[in-house]
Amino acid sequence: MRRVRIALLGCGTVGGGLVRLLAAGRERIAASHGVEFELARVLVRDVSRAREGVSPERLTSRVDEAMPDDAEIVVELLGGLEPAGTLVRAALRRGLPVVTANKALLAEHGRELFALARANGATLGFEGSAGGGVPIVRALRGGLAGNRIESMEAVLNGTCNVILTRMEQDGMSFAEALRGAQEAGFAEADAGLDVGGHDAAHKLVVLSALAFGHWAPPSSVNVRGIEAVTPQALADARARGRALRLVASAQRWGAALELSVAPRELPREHPLARAAMEQNVIVVRGDTVGELVFTGRGAGAGPTATAVLGDVCDAVAALPRLEAWMPPAMMRAG
Numbered sequence: 001m002r003r004v005r006i007a008l009l010g011c012g013t014v015g016g017g018l019v020r021l022l023a024a025g026r027e028r029i030a031a032s033h034g035v036e037f038e039l040a041r042v043l044v045r046d047v048s049r050a051r052e053g054v055s056p057e058r059l060t061s062r063v064d065e066a067m068p069d070d071a072e073i074v075v076e077l078l079g080g081l082e083p084a085g086t087l088v089r090a091a092l093r094r095g096l097p098v099v100t101a102n103k104a105l106l107a108e109h110g111r112e113l114f115a116l117a118r119a120n121g122a123t124l125g126f127e128g129s130a131g132g133g134v135p136i137v138r139a140l141r142g143g144l145a146g147n148r149i150e151s152m153e154a155v156l157n158g159t160c161n162v163i164l165t166r167m168e169q170d171g172m173s174f175a176e177a178l179r180g181a182q183e184a185g186f187a188e189a190d191a192g193l194d195v196g197g198h199d200a201a202h203k204l205v206v207l208s209a210l211a212f213g214h215w216a217p218p219s220s221v222n223v224r225g226i227e228a229v230t231p232q233a234l235a236d237a238r239a240r241g242r243a244l245r246l247v248a249s250a251q252r253w254g255a256a257l258e259l260s261v262a263p264r265e266l267p268r269e270h271p272l273a274r275a276a277m278e279q280n281v282i283v284v285r286g287d288t289v290g291e292l293v294f295t296g297r298g299a300g301a302g303p304t305a306t307a308v309l310g311d312v313c314d315a316v317a318a319l320p321r322l323e324a325w326m327p328p329a330m331m332r333a334g
């Protein structure tokens with residue numbers, strides 16, 4: 001069995017979810033990929049706090065100790081621009097495969113980071129950065145290759161959708177609903193990024209880069225959040241047979257691309273209106289394939305850790321010392 005050592009940067013909601021999933025899926029991963037993952041080091045803010053499934057000697061709060069020489073894959077789940085950016089750049093310069101769920105970092109510096117990865121023969125997996133457990137990155141990168149994507153409309157922020165759902169269906173106040181989303185581990189450390197629409201904008205920038213081949217600066221996205229949405233506005237929409245959702249939209253206008261995030265009223269039967277609680281929905285229109293609807297849980301430990309682990313398993317194939325190695329499932333006959 002091949003052992004692969006992971007440097008895990010960040011052990012919050014998603015990092016903790018990944019640790020649990022690595023343990024729970026150990027045998028399945030061994031059978032399907034022929035590897036056993038091991039945590040080489042885990043970077044956390046507070047080493048005195050115990051982390052389930054992580055032996056204390058693996059923990060460090062020192063950025064310069066976060067990626068030991070024997071780490072073969074780096075998983076960045078710190079969020080935010082720094083120190084995440086510095087660590088990801090350092091890992092890519094070492095030629096290590098990096099997996100990240102950091103939409104803010106990718107939206108701001110994606111073009112540079114992918115160039116750096118290419119220059120150093122490293123890979124950069126980012127399925128967890130948009131859509132949570134919905135494999136939308138894979139779909140846009142692989143399955144839809146060759147299509148000209150005309151537009152994309154999506155519910156991309158679980159926290160906002162929980163707030164809108166709870167306010168409308170349970171009569172909760174905005175603050176109460178936000179607290180619930182925070183307790184469930186859906187919200188960003190700075191929940192202003194969620195309710196202000198910026199988290200959705202970051203994800204839209206990432207998905208647009210895949211769909212349209214163009215890294216739009218986050219500042220070019222027209223962003224309006226849900227802070228001003230009132231229970232009355234939701235009740236009025238409901239009375240008209242409509243629902244309010246925070247919609248991220250990317251639309252081609254000739255050669256130009258228009259990106260926006262704003263609350264929008266939609267007919268109840270619209271696919272985006274059907275997003276409930278932390279669900280994300282992404283509607284993609286391709287010139288050949290037509291309209292596709294992707295849906296699933298877009299936030300939280302389980303769904304996002306699933307996306308991250310998928311990338312980690314893919315990264316194994318990119319490890320240089322595995323040239324002569326094949327996953328057992330691929331060697332079985334029939």
Ligand code: HSE
Nearest residue numbers: 157158159186188299
């Ligand atoms: N804060 C994000 C959300 C987490 O609520 O969607 C998942 O990216």
